[in-house]
Structure formats: C-alpha cells, structure tokens
Amino acid sequence: MKSGLDLSEDVFKLFQELLIEESGLYFNKDNITFFCAAVNERMEKHKFNTYLEYYNYIKFHTNKYFELCELFDLITVGETHFYRNRPQIESLIEFILPDMIKRKTYSKDKSIRIWSAACSKGDEPYTIAMAIMEVLPSYKDWDICILGTDINRIAINAAKEAIFNKKDINQLPETLLNKYFIKRDSEYILNKSVKDLVSFERHNLATEAYSSEKMQNLDLIFCRNVIIYFDSATTKRVIESFYYNLKSDGYLFLGDTESLWQVTDKFCRSEFPQAFVYKKATTGKSKKEIVPFISIPEIKLQDYPSTKKIQIEEKTEPVNELKQLYKEAVIEFNNKKYENALSVFDKIIAQDMYNIPSYFAQATILANQEKYTEAINLLTKIIELDSLFVDAHYFLGVLLDRDNNLKGAEAQFKKVIYIDPEIVLAYFNLGNIYLCQENYNNALREYNNAVNLLGKNRDKPIKFCQDLSAENILRACKNNIQKIREKGWY
Ligand SMILES: C[S@@+](CC[C@H](N)C(=O)[O-])C[C@H]1O[C@@H](n2cnc3c(N)ncnc32)[C@H](O)[C@@H]1O
Structure with a gap:
C-alpha cells in the first residue's frame, strides 16, 4: 500500500499542472488526502513505487489517455440529486419552459435542445426531462433532445442505467416520484418514457471540442457545480464555448455558488422570483449583474409554535383553534394555494x-x-x-x-x-x-x-x-x- 508515501510539494505541483491541462480540475492542499487516495489506487494497480513514476507515466506514456480516464473516474466529485437547487428548477417549470414553448409554438419550431454538461449520474438531465413532460403534455409531438455528458465513465454508465437510491430522490416532489419511478426494494427505477428523452456521452469539457451535433444551437445549457472545481482559465474557455453554442435567447444555468464575475460579461442575469439564470447579454452589463448572487432561502413552515x-x-x-388554523394554512401553502394560505394566516394574525x-x-x-x-x-x-x-x-x-x-x-x-x-x-x-x-x-x-x-x-x-x-x-x-x-x- 502506498499510503505511507509522502507527496512532495514539487511533485504535487507537477500533478496540479497536469490535471489543469487535462481536465481543468484544480486541486489544492485541502484536497490532498482525497487526491492521494485515488493516485495510490492507480499506483498499486501499475506497481509504481513513487508518485513521480506515476506522474511520468500519465504525462509521457503513449497510452496516457486510458490511464487519465481511469484517474478521472476516481478524482471527480459526482455529488448530485434530483431537483437540485429547487428554486432554479421551479423557475424552469413555471417560467422558462412555458415561455419557450409559447414562442416556439408561435414560430412553428417544435424542437427543444438542452445540454446538461457534467451531469454526473444523470439526476440533472432526468429532472429536466420530467420538467418538460410536466409542462408539455404533447411532448411526443416535439423533437426533444436532452444531452447529458460527463468526464466520468462510471457516472455516465450509471446514468444510462437510471437506477437510483433514496438519497438521490429525496428532494423530488412525491407526485413526480410516484409518476415516473418504480420502486424495487430500496431502489427507484426510472420509467422508460423519461429515459428515452435523454442521451448520454462521455465528454471532457476542458479538452474536447464542443462540435457534436447535440451540443449546437442549444436552448438551455446546465453546467452546475462544475466550474467551482476548475481553474480560472478553463472556466473562461468553457463559458466562452457555451456562449457560442447557445441560441441568441438561450439560458445558462450555473450552480448556486458559481458566478461569471471576472469570467465574462457576455451574459446577464435573468431574474425569477426565487432564483436567477444567466442569459446571453445584448448590451454591456453592470457588475451587479454578474457578481455572485444571494439566493432567497428555502423556507419550510414549522409546526405551530407558541407565541x-x-x-x-x-x-x-x-x-x-389557532393551531388548527395554522395547520390549514400550511396545507394550503404546501399545495401552492398561496392566496388561500395568505388569508388563513390573516385570520390567525387577527x-x-x-x-x-x-x-x-x-x-x-x-x-x-x-x-x-x-x-x-x-x-x-x-x-x-x-x-x-x-x-x-x-x-x-x-x-x-x-x-x-x-x-x-x-x-x-x-x-x-x-x-x-x-x-x-x-x-x-x-x-x-x-x-x-x-x-x-x-x-x-x-x-x-x-x-x-x-x-x-x-x-x-x-x-x-x-x-x-x-x-x-x-x-x-x-x-x-x-x-x-x-x-x-x-
Ligand atoms: C458535483 S457534480 C455536479 C453534477 C450536476 N451538474 C449537479 O449539479 O448536480 C460535478 C461533475 O463534474 C464532472 N466533471 C469534472 N470535470 C469535468 C470535465 N473536465 N469535463 C466534464 N465533466 C467534468 C464530474 O465528473 C462530476 O460528475
């Protein structure tokens, strides 16, 4: 076992530079234990005795591509779940998709093209597919293309399989869970109707061209919780490419903590009640529009507290009596009957x-x-x-x-x-x-x-x-x- 080995600062620096070049991924000392565990596993496989030997192998060997893929499978963080960043998904369902469908219906363009870039094991593109099925009941008459890509081959294979666990579906509204999944023991198997809307490919955002047909002329690009792992030069290149692959009225979804500050001013923020999404900019944008955004907190109503x-x-x-009224109001709130909820709360306050x-x-x-x-x-x-x-x-x-x-x-x-x-x-x-x-x-x-x-x-x-x-x-x-x-x- 190589875990007793010391990774010198110089050799870690060589790895850092190589990984940025080959994947855009920036590792710092905080992640060194995680990084070494992955490298140790690969070294064990090849029977290398030092980190430098392994570095030389992935830097110079003619077969380095295959080994790099193995390493990427181990060093990428694939954390994801259905309905991640709920306010953004609700904005998609309540505003973006209905508006897009209305415009497209008017111009007789019955196609929707979406790319979930760095989709991990598919929760994100499948969430988008379900959103389309909910908003557009006649989706079968449309040409829907949702592409999911990721550098991690294990994640892509899992995405194609589409079998999920409790943690993956925890945030999904129950109605969607019942409608689109079959439960088998502790697993949740996604319906074929949703799977059929999404295709998956392995793709490295940092080094590979964005020229596949499915990556062109996009209405929406989701690239959430990925650029936080990239160095700034890779982030700039990736976002620049997205700009050209999006249609002129296309949207770019980033993660909650990701922003385009110091990256580009080619996008502006499109604000929705609880979230924002980037949109191609038509004029020069102010700083406020691209700096990190503060999201409205998700508030769950508690049980009736004493006052x-x-x-x-x-x-x-x-x-x-008030407890009963409060219960009623919470039910209305959870069923999204907001006007009813407001008036029941008024009664309590009275x-x-x-x-x-x-x-x-x-x-x-x-x-x-x-x-x-x-x-x-x-x-x-x-x-x-x-x-x-x-x-x-x-x-x-x-x-x-x-x-x-x-x-x-x-x-x-x-x-x-x-x-x-x-x-x-x-x-x-x-x-x-x-x-x-x-x-x-x-x-x-x-x-x-x-x-x-x-x-x-x-x-x-x-x-x-x-x-x-x-x-x-x-x-x-x-x-x-x-x-x-x-x-x-x-
Ligand atoms: C934290 S997950 C985010 C998954 C999903 N977008 C979400 O927000 O739930 C980050 C994903 O980025 C992928 N990734 C990292 N570097 C990448 C690269 N250079 N090209 C493509 N995917 C990459 C990882 O494999 C991982 O699955």
Missing part, C-alpha cells in the same frame, strides 16, 4: 397579532410572488416584534440586496452575525456585497471569515440553504479570494 401573547395569557382554547410564524410565512409567499416591498414591510414588522429573530434579518438582507439596497442588506447580514456568529452564509453574502461595491479588502475579510468557519464546522448543515454543501461554499470563497488576489486588489 408571546398566548404564553402570557395562558389561553388554551384559542391556542387549539386573533394573535404577535404570531411571528404567520407573518414570516406571509413574507415568504409575497417574496415568491415578487411582491418584494410588501415582503420587506412584513419582515421589518417581525423584527420590531422580535429583534433577535435571525431568520427575519437574513431574509430581509436577501430581499434588500435583490432590491439593490446594498447598504440595507449589509446592515441585516451584520445583524445576523451579531445574533449568531456561526451563520456562514451571512459572511459569504457580505463578501459578495463588498465585491459588488469594489471594496476588496472587506470582501477578502468576509470570505476569509467564511473559510475559517467552514474549516471548523465542515460537517454541519449550512443554515438557509439545503442544497449548498460546505465544500461548495468553501470553493466559491476561495475562488473569489484568488480572483481578488490575482488582480492585485488587496
């Missing part, structure tokens, strides 16, 4: 003017309906009632940022940190705000704060975003720190 007034007056009867959860739920609904001013007013009211309610400060910060009130947003994120200094997204968002204001010293400080905190709490869930892993935020912070430093702005 100040009821605790003080100890009224048990009204509590039961009886209990301190019912913060009801105000908060109303603020969430209003924000999702793009009624930002009303949502901001409700959140301000909540903070008047309970100035230490951290969720309200965070949410208010997000909405003020969205409203371009960066000073106001900054103040709210600072309050979040004052109340709970462990909330990593508050530092990250402050970093993004300072970046936007070109206040690079402060941005560096906040990203570093986030990095330090993540170093301490790697395995803790990230409050305010279920979909973001500590690894994603860590990489996003480090990428931004590096870009700021590369520019000499510190």
